Amino acid sequence: MALHTLDLARIRVGDRVAILGAGCIGLCILQLAQLAGADSVFVTDPLPWRLALAEQYGGVAIPSHDTDPVEAVWQATGHGVDVAIEAAWADHSAQQAAEMVRLGGRLVIAGISEADELYFKHSTVRRKGLTIRLVRRMKHVYPRAIRLVQSDRVTLGGMVSHRFALSQAPQAFALNMSYGDQVVKIIINQTTL
Template identity: 45%
Template sequence: MTTNPTPPTTPEPPAPNAVTHPAAVLTGPGTFAFVQRPTLPLQPGEVRVQVGTVGVCGSDIHMFTDGRIGTTVVSSPLVLGHEFMGVVSEAAPGTVDGDGQPLRAGDRVAVEPHVACGHCRECREGHPNLCTDHTFMGVYPRDGALQRELNVPAHNAFRLPDAISDAGGAMLEPLGVALHAVRLGHVRVGDRAAVVGAGPVGLLIVRLLALAGVTDLHVTEPLAWRRELAADLGATSTDAAFTAAHDSRYDVVYEAAWADASVQDAALLARPGARVVLVGIPGDDRMEVQHSLARRKGLSLIFSRRMAHTYPQAIRLVTSGQVDVDRLVSDVFPLSGVARAFERHAAYGPGVVKVMVDLTVQDDPDAPTQVQEVTA
């Protein structure tokens, strides 16, 4: 699949008599097909998960609209979805999750989508998010969670306490991204901080910074309802865009938008010697920042790559009530409504914060069970 307007391809049908399950497959820019995917045998160290709730992420939107993310091109039909939870349907005796807890059929789990090799230098030094020999569920070429079931490494699954909802379980992935980014900024109690972009990750960064004890927390975000939510989560001031009143004030700035002109805004907000953590992903793989501005301020530009070792802490933050991830969920669609879910997210319609696809919700009675193209 490329960004050119070529006709979408249709996934190959499963072999006769194969055990299958329904999936929403991205077959071209803006186009899904509902197909039956074969149920694969478990490999050593894997568990089978019946997928429950899947979050729609900005990186999914890149692949949905452009057929690529960064330099990774979606060149054949792909099942998207990397923010998800589900219920274990099959696990070998003695299987443990990523936190070393016993894992059995019937357990609710959140799944970390990044599958690192475990043996490269980056993995051995504790940075699996920088693994050079990895796969990522829902990013080409590895299928993701917009399907009824998925086999995952047991150590990527984390048991969910009853206090965390299904949607909350899916939200642990963006919370993990936010948590990793906040760690990279080395925030200190009393710091002044700013966040550029109040999407789900940006809002979670706002909440974590408020918990970290910053004394001044500014947010720039063009959408009014997201600014209001940022204020409720701990922002002390908000603006629709950069204004001179906040020029060069902040000790640490988090860019959590599309990483294009927002990087320049982050550099403008940062004081000389500040740390600027870049979390967003630009649509065209380029970012915009004035070199002389960043150089003369002596800024430290820190690039945040996914997450590392965050799920147990994220679970504790939600279970303790310190982070209310459910509050960010604005829309829920069934699997049959996946095209509408992506269209709703991509258009930033009024009130949109986090869009979810709930595979446990009864689909429309006339929803397709075989290949049928649906285009947003």
């Protein structure tokens, strides 16, 4: 999904990018944006341990739990980012992403709403003349994605924060849903650990 998102974003060398959400998809998009030549990649998230990973991967972390991420991006860029990618799906993240983008920029919605609704102010996207792209999962990127991981140009191992045996699947899902114990990505193994 991250690679297809990047394809839709059409990131160019020197672009400034904002990614809302530092989960696994957002962290993969961060790495891919850098490979595509992005100049600065701002990453917002309310969870400090996810922002720490974003910084390890070279992103500029913006803690959205105690900072206005839109204001932080505008202060850092002076005119907004060229591309904003919404990969979090909080109630307000699509609107925040639209507000971060410069005039004529690109907005990509990768997150999936539980309520099956997309909301942002018409005036925000219309006045800026934004190009809006919606991500529908993978779109034939598996071979490219596998090559990027095999060549170590995209790192996945650092995102795995927990491992569970198959018999512990209910506990794994409960931990993942609660965002407890600094969870980023949980792996469930078929064999006992």
